Amino acid sequence: MIRTRIFGISLETRRARRLFVAGFWLAEAVMLAVLFQFPMPLEIAHGKLLPLVIVLAVASNLPLYLGGFSTGGAVKYYEGRRFQLKPETVARLSAKPKHARLVNRLLTEMRPVDEREAQLRDWAYHRAHRLLFWMLYPGAVVYLAVAAISLSLVARLGFVLLEFFLIASMSLPQSLLLWTLPEDEPQIGESL
């Protein structure tokens, strides 16, 4: 379900996985703090659109590295095989030693989740759904409190909260899996 290594960082121990998750959320927090700095509605005349788009793209694409809904992340791709390789193609590609490792990784990545993995995944989604919903309440309270204090800040805060919700909806289940799975969890090899 989880990789042994991603970006050269070993994920074999739970401590390492937790550090990886903490690092991910720290990076996202920094991105959201940067997003909060941009005035809303954006003053395009002052040329702030490009930096905003860059920060937004980085923040929205970081969850890909946690995996789950994407291939090559820390958690195995949930959906299983997206394309079918013919046995003769596999045999032909594997014949060359330099391609064999890549083919092996690709086949591991595309293997559909088994019964146990599916149960783990579903459990993580259940927990993440609950957690995210309960996060909405403090989010709404903060939003209303800020709306009462300053209308100029509300648009910025709304924007940041939306982005947070987008990120959390993509990465919270994977974060829970990486955080909670035990040390002896079967691992699936290195990142592609």
Next chain:
Amino acid sequence: MISKRTFLGISLARRSTRRWLVAGFWTFALLLAALAFLMRYFHLPWLQLQWFWLSCGLAVLSGWMFRFLGGTGIDGVVGDFTGRTETHAARFVDLLQWKDKFETSSLDERDKRLRNAAHYDAYRILRQVIRIVVIPVMLLLIMRPTELLFSNKPKLASFMHGIFQIWDAGNLPLFLLFLLLFWTLPQTLILWFEPDVEEAQ
């Protein structure tokens, strides 16, 4: 998993009946959202006068709707997802026994699997909905100053102005609808896809 066997005297054992119930629930939710949108968009005088009472009514209705399908309470159509029963809910009053509430669960292995799978499917759908909804909303927030963007294109500026007016009237109903979707989609999926009770037995 389905705790209520009847609704207004109608048996919920059959899947087709449950689907009608779910369809009715969402039609009602959409009608409420449309009503809230119209109230905000047209600023009708008689609606303005009744605004307070209509808001109170909508708030009560939405509170009821959040609990109606169940999942997060013991009185909904779907059983509580934590496995809480009426006995557990009564025990919750006694704070000294709060631990029992979490340790004892009426959910069996099949119920837990069904619940978790429903959440996975719901989340998958919601991820796509979020992408579809959030990105245009963000663009609307970013591109608000139409006069800066479309100063030399009056027709486009007027069109965008109309879009912003619709957004101003529709953001709150849309948000509430989304919240309801987020809260009740797993329950909706369970009610929609669970087989007939006789068939399941």
